[in-house]
Amino acid sequence: MNILKHAKGFWSSIVLAIVFGVVMQFLITGEIINFFYVNTLYFIGINIILAASLHLIIGITGQFSIGHAGFLAVGAYASAIITMKLELPFSLSLLAGGVAAAIAGLIIGIPTLRLKGDYLAIATLGFGEIVRIVFLNIEYVGGASGMTVTQLTTWPWLFGSILLTLIVIRNFTNSTHGRACISVRENEIAADAMGINTTYYKVVAFAIGAFFAGVAGALYAHNFFIIQPTNFGFLKSFDILIFVVLGGLGSLSGAVLSAILLTIISTFLQSYPELRMIIYSLVLIMMMLYRPQGLMGTRELTSFFKFGKSAKRGINS
Amino acid sequence: MTAKTPLLKVNNAGIRFGGLKAVSDVNLELKQGELVGLIGPNGAGKTTFFNLLTGVYVPTEGSIELDGDKLNGLAPYKITKKGISRTFQNIRLFSELSVLDNVKVAYHSLAKHSILSSIFRLPKHFSEEKYMEEKAIEFLKIFNLDNVMHETAKNLPYGQQRRLEIARALAANPKLLLLDEPAAGMNPQETEELMNLIALIRKKFDLTILLIEHDMLLVMGVCERIYVLDHGQLIADGTPEQIRNNPKVIEAYLGEEVS
Numbered sequence: 001m002n003i004l005k006h007a008k009g010f011w012s013s014i015v016l017a018i019v020f021g022v023v024m025q026f027l028i029t030g031e032i033i034n035f036f037y038v039n040t041l042y043f044i045g046i047n048i049i050l051a052a053s054l055h056l057i058i059g060i061t062g063q064f065s066i067g068h069a070g071f072l073a074v075g076a077y078a079s080a081i082i083t084m085k086l087e088l089p090f091s092l093s094l095l096a097g098g099v100a101a102a103i104a105g106l107i108i109g110i111p112t113l114r115l116k117g118d119y120l121a122i123a124t125l126g127f128g129e130i131v132r133i134v135f136l137n138i139e140y141v142g143g144a145s146g147m148t149v150t151q152l153t154t155w156p157w158l159f160g161s162i163l164l165t166l167i168v169i170r171n172f173t174n175s176t177h178g179r180a181c182i183s184v185r186e187n188e189i190a191a192d193a194m195g196i197n198t199t200y201y202k203v204v205a206f207a208i209g210a211f212f213a214g215v216a217g218a219l220y221a222h223n224f225f226i227i228q229p230t231n232f233g234f235l236k237s238f239d240i241l242i243f244v245v246l247g248g249l250g251s252l253s254g255a256v257l258s259a260i261l262l263t264i265i266s267t268f269l270q271s272y273p274e275l276r277m278i279i280y281s282l283v284l285i286m287m288m289l290y291r292p293q294g295l296m297g298t299r300e301l302t303s304f305f306k307f308g309k310s311a312k313r314g315i316n317s
Numbered sequence: 318m319t320a321k322t323p324l325l326k327v328n329n330a331g332i333r334f335g336g337l338k339a340v341s342d343v344n345l346e347l348k349q350g351e352l353v354g355l356i357g358p359n360g361a362g363k364t365t366f367f368n369l370l371t372g373v374y375v376p377t378e379g380s381i382e383l384d385g386d387k388l389n390g391l392a393p394y395k396i397t398k399k400g401i402s403r404t405f406q407n408i409r410l411f412s413e414l415s416v417l418d419n420v421k422v423a424y425h426s427l428a429k430h431s432i433l434s435s436i437f438r439l440p441k442h443f444s445e446e447k448y449m450e451e452k453a454i455e456f457l458k459i460f461n462l463d464n465v466m467h468e469t470a471k472n473l474p475y476g477q478q479r480r481l482e483i484a485r486a487l488a489a490n491p492k493l494l495l496l497d498e499p500a501a502g503m504n505p506q507e508t509e510e511l512m513n514l515i516a517l518i519r520k521k522f523d524l525t526i527l528l529i530e531h532d533m534l535l536v537m538g539v540c541e542r543i544y545v546l547d548h549g550q551l552i553a554d555g556t557p558e559q560i561r562n563n564p565k566v567i568e569a570y571l572g573e574e575v576s
Contacts (some may be wrong), residue, residue: 010438168436175435175442176421176428176449179414183422186411193371193405195397195426195489204432250413298413 009302014167021159028155038155042223044263045158046216049165051243051259052252053212056169058241059250060178061205062185063113064121067128068240070108071101071210073232074131075217077141080149080227085140090152094161094218101214102207104131109206113199116188128237136229146228153223161219165212170252172208181205185250246287248294253301258294322385324349324525325370325401325493330379331549332369339365340549341378347493352519352526354540356533356560358569362549363529364406367495370527371403372396383493398426402491404482406498406529412471416462416481419470420453423488427452453488459521460484460514476507480514487518496528500535508532512539537561545569 024041027033033041054068075097082093112123141147172178180201183191192198221227243262247254265283269276287295323346331341340362347353357363368374370381372393381388388396402423411419430445457463460480465473470481479499486494499515500508512535519526530536536543537557545553545560547569553560560566 171436171438172432175432175446176425176430177432177435179418179422180425182414182418183411186413187409189373190405190409190411191422192373192393193397193403193409194423194485195394196422197392197394 014163017163021156021163024159025155040264040267041155042153042158042219043267044260045162046220046223047240047243047259047263048162048256049212049216049219050240051247051255052165052169053209053216054240054244055247055252055255056172056181056205056212057209058244059248059252059255060173060185061181061202063202063206064117065124065206065209066121066234066237066241067108067124067126067131068209068213069232069234069236070124070128070131071104071213072217072220072236072240073128073135073229074104074210075101075214076221076227076232077135077147077217078214079218080147080221081141083152083222084147084149090157090222093222094157094215097218097221098211098214101217102211104214105207105210106203109203109210113202113206125234125237128232128234132229132232135232142228144229146226148226149221149224151222151225153219158219161215165215166252166256168208169212173252177201177204182250242284246284246294248296248298250298251294251296251300254294254296254299257296257301261295323347324384325527326382327370328380328382330366330369330376330381332365332374332377338549340369340546343379343546343551345544345551345554347525347527350519350523350525352515352528352539352541354536354543355527355529355546356531356536356543357546361546361569363546364497365549366546367403367497367529370396370495371401394426397489397491400490400492401495402486402489402493403495404479404486404497404499406501408478408482410470410478410482410485412469414470415467416457416470416473417450417453417466419481419485420456420488421449423485424449424452426489456484456488459518475502476510479503479511483514483518487522487524491524493525493527496526496530498529498531500530500532508535515539 028038050068050072054065057063057065078100079093079097082088082096083090108124108127112120112127115123135141136144180191180196183194183196184198184201188198243259244255246262247256247258266276266280269279325345325347327343327345330343332339343366355363355366365374369376372388372391372395375390383399383401386399388399391399411422414422428445428449430441434441454463454466457466460483462477462481462484465477470478473481483496483499496515500511503511515526516539518524528536528540540557542554543557543560544551545563545566552565552569553563555563
């Protein structure tokens with residue numbers, strides 16, 4: 001009976017989100033919001049997908065991966081090849097971006113996920129750099145000068161992708177499979193002793209996370225007219241990592257919220273380029289000093305709207 | 318000896334870490350339904366032996382069989398599925414999860430719905446999750462933990478955390494339960510309650526239990542047979558009465574008599 005109640009809340013929030021998406025679509029096509037804000041909105045959207053996908057890997061499964069820009073790059077280049085070189089439709093390139101990144105996730109995940117903590121971080125950091133350098137040296141995709149891409153990312157595609165990402169990751173997390181991933185994060189030895197195939201769940205979380213990072217990459221590539229390997233350096237990985245950590249490790253709504261906030265902050269600071277990084281860093285330092293558990297801790301936004309027993313359920317909602 | 322075949326059979330099992338023989342030549346048999354103690358001084362290799370049984374370490378020599386199935390070299394999660402479940406000396410709960418979810422994790426291997434059916438919320442997801450929840454609640458009732466089931470595990474008092482760990486180990490549906498110092502850090506009254514609980518679950522789930530314990534009184538009180546481990550080797554086995562009077566055991570615990 002509890003589960004059915006959750007399902008009802010789930011569908012009503014989806015309906016609410018779709019209404020929001022449609023309204024935004026009218027505002028954009030009616031040119032009521034100016035171009036600058038629309039662009040910021042796209043930025044935010046792509047960052048939400050990135051934050052949510054890394055949240056699954058770091059926040060839920062507890063695998064400290066800092067090569068996420070590598071998956072973004074794989075998705076971006078794979079999708080750009082599909083539309084620009086093979087001249088196939090954009091929808092296919094979104095899917096191809098995701099699949100290519102997921103395959104990259106499997107290839108990197110299977111050997112490295114036996115590493116723990118710092119070692120995994122170093123290995124994934126290395127992976128991100130390798131991807132960047134590989135694209136830098138492939139003439140087919142333009143090498144250092146990059147690849148020109150037509151602007152194809154539109155609000156419906158972007159919004160649909162965000163919605164799909166959040167639904168998939170939320171549904172995955174709130175199931176026995178998600179609990180298995182969380183148990184790996186909480187105590188890998190105990191998870192193993194409880195009959196959880198820890199390697200399998202680590203790889204699955206890694207592949208799903210990489211898939212959505214790849215989708216984000218496709219949206220990213222078709223939004224900026226040009227993609228260059230320098231866009232996908234390790235600083236980009238850290239940007240994504242900061243969304244997740246600042247939002248609160250283990251909180252999906254926290255990751256989304258901090259992706260929105262930090263994108264807005266960094267966009268508005270663009271008018272003061274010399275102060276931008278200083279203020280941005282100060283925000284991060286303040287945050288870590290006064291709220292080290294992140295914006296939301298491990299809680300979700302929904303838990304604030306419930307009272308009594310169900311408020312304590314946290315991740316179960 | 319009875320005609321029953323042993324549930325667990327350990328033949329000359331041992332492990333070396335480089336030149337160090339942590340455990341060697343252990344021969345041990347557990348019959349269905351027995352409650353057996355494993356004692357020994359600090360550093361005797363008791364927990365290492367548990368780690369061998371559960372697959373955390375792979376034995377470098379000898380063999381381990383459960384119900385005639387060889388367990389050597391199997392991954393820990395596979396051994397759990399075959400029917401060995403354990404608790405830990407230092408409690409290892411999933412501390413950020415609720416009490417209920419801790420037990421549900423142990424039920425994971427029983428779940429029949431795929432990742433895709435969870436992602437797309439197919440009917441199978443709901444029926445399976447509901448079944449798991451009901452089973453887990455039923456289970457917590459046996460352990461008197463149902464009134465705290467939505468509490469985060471790390472917020473439980475120590476005694477309840479120990480009980481939850483045993484509950485979680487049992488939810489994995491073992492034939493053989495390994496308890497690693499379940500009474501560590503408990504006061505005499507809590508210890509007694511724990512012993513009653515162990516006796517209860519043993520009857521209720523038709524379990525075989527192997528118990529590591531430092532509290533001699535407790536081990537002597539509940540175990541039918543006792544194995545004594547010292548410096549990685551079995552030095553004695555027998556009934557509590559035999560163990561109490563065994564000179565080797567007294568020597569291991571108290572040191573040699575000055576002659």
